[in-house]
Amino acid sequence: MEGSAPRRTRIQQEKRELILEAALEVFSANGFRGSTIDQIAEAAGMSKPNLLYYFRRKEDIHETLMQRLLDTWLAPLRELDDIGDPLTELRSYIRRKLEMARDFPRESRLFANEILQGAPRIMPMLEGDLKTLVDEKATVIKGWMRAGKIARTDPWHLIFSIWATTQHYADFDVQVRAVLGADRGGNGRFEDAARFLEQLFLDGLKPKG
Amino acid sequence: MEGSAPRRTRIQQEKRELILEAALEVFSANGFRGSTIDQIAEAAGMSKPNLLYYFRRKEDIHETLMQRLLDTWLAPLRELDDIGDPLTELRSYIRRKLEMARDFPRESRLFANEILQGAPRIMPMLEGDLKTLVDEKATVIKGWMRAGKIARTDPWHLIFSIWATTQHYADFDVQVRAVLGADRGGNGRFEDAARFLEQLFLDGLKPKG
DNA sequence: CTAACGTTTGTCCAACCGGTCAAAATTTTG
């Protein structure tokens, strides 16, 4: 048994990777409809018909990209576990999400683009796997609240707020850099963000007293 | 002196409004390149050549829309003022931003689309007016911190986090609704979000001791 | 009424875009 996946030669493996890398660059910058096959082909260093030899349709590239993305994208949340100190767990989840925004901004923007357009291609996944996962983690968080380990709030909105604040640094990167200016908007901005978010999520804004 | 703006008849005023409303609907749902003049014309109840009589180019519609948007979009931040209790000021800023996400989600998505694509059309504004405004408000917030009215943190990232968390409910609305499900994802979700965000920004997640 | 002006429409065009196809070039295999 070779499995149901199509058999692929070495060249196919390599060229497909090349195309996916190029497509990630182009799609994340211009959105699906804003990107052309020619752009992707050029970014991958090949001709359009050649690219279409490896992916029959533009949608196939996008779909493959999206499937891969979702796996790795939700990994940090999957790791949020019941073992260990709750506040530490949450803090490291926030940190990992922020690192992903820093290291994989294109993936974040690809995802944001898809959601902004109404998630036409991944709606079933949102209502299925994603909802299941979030519900599961919400239960874990609720347990922490009942045990008095963290303050009582809405676990779903807590997760949303972590997604929102961390992904903001990838999706709205140009705005963040423009507002921070040349000095504060340099490479240190992610460490500043990490420090700020840690304080926000742990202590809020009330002055200590 | 009539000013430098082109003289417009009553019909022009009305039709232009009609077109802008239709274009907001279409652009915010499909992005700039994902939208066609035909779509906008149909949504506005007129023919394509007729629409092009009022706006010579597709870009002109988008530009007009964007200029109007920016004025109203930053109004809540402009109102953040030094008079009144700092924590109350911040709380009401958050509430107002969340209300805007609820009441003007199309505007939020239009803006998000523009930023995601690298803000090609509004970059000067981000580096100019927006940066100036944010820097100004950051100074106000710093004053509050020096006076011990709120905890010490980075004011710029504080503003980013408010933008991120509130706009998330407009930009990622489909995801929010999908994850919350039919019951919790109903109209009450904005009130839940308001309650959660108030707690997050004021007290954080540490359990009360 | 009619001339001037503003509005609307049908037709058309050139550029672009996703995708096909057959033939040529290359690589793999016996």
Added chain:
DNA sequence: CAAAATTTTGACCGGTTGGACAAACGTTAG
């Protein structure tokens, strides 16, 4: 090496899209 299989390319196609344009239609003022 030679046949078979795979990869690459140039030419092409039909549909879409942004936009031009002139003619027709409607409105308003003298």
